[in-house]
Amino acid sequence: MPLTEDSGSKVLYPVRESEALPVTKRQSSRERAGAYIDSPLMTHRVHYRGQLAARIQGNYGIYYTQVCQVARGIESECSCPSDVRPCKHVRALRATWKENPESFSSFRTF
Numbered sequence: 001m002p003l004t005e006d007s008g009s010k011v012l013y014p015v016r017e018s019e020a021l022p023v024t025k026r027q028s029s030r031e032r033a034g035a036y037i038d039s040p041l042m043t044h045r046v047h048y049r050g051q052l053a054a055r056i057q058g059n060y061g062i063y064y065t066q067v068c069q070v071a072r073g074i075e076s077e078c079s080c081p082s083d084v085r086p087c088k089h090v091r092a093l094r095a096t097w098k099e100n101p102e103s104f105s106s107f108r109t110f
């Protein structure tokens with residue numbers, strides 16, 4: 001169904017950049033990773049020197065997920081069998097770090 005173009009309407013509130021992303025894009029990425037973001041399924045959350053790690057209770061078992069910030073971007077690892085890289089666990093881990101960094105144990109030295 002085509003959307004009706006209403007040229008008379010004005011945007012009443014300024015839209016923040018994160019909210020201005022196309023809705024479909026946000027939803028599809030949220031949909032798959034969303035169940036794990038800051039959820040009780042994600043345990044053993046650890047932050048250490050730019051690395052994030054967590055244990056995730058997935059559909060077929062427990063996966064160990066790691067994200068590492070490197071000079072050229074992000075490297076990630078996950079023990080799940082998904083062919084999609086980065087998988088939803090990696091995305092969920094990064095999203096959880098953004099949404100609730102306090103939930104991660106932080107190790108500065110071993």
Ligand SMILES: [Zn+2]
Pocket residue numbers: 063065078079080081082087088089090
């Ligand atoms: Zn995974």
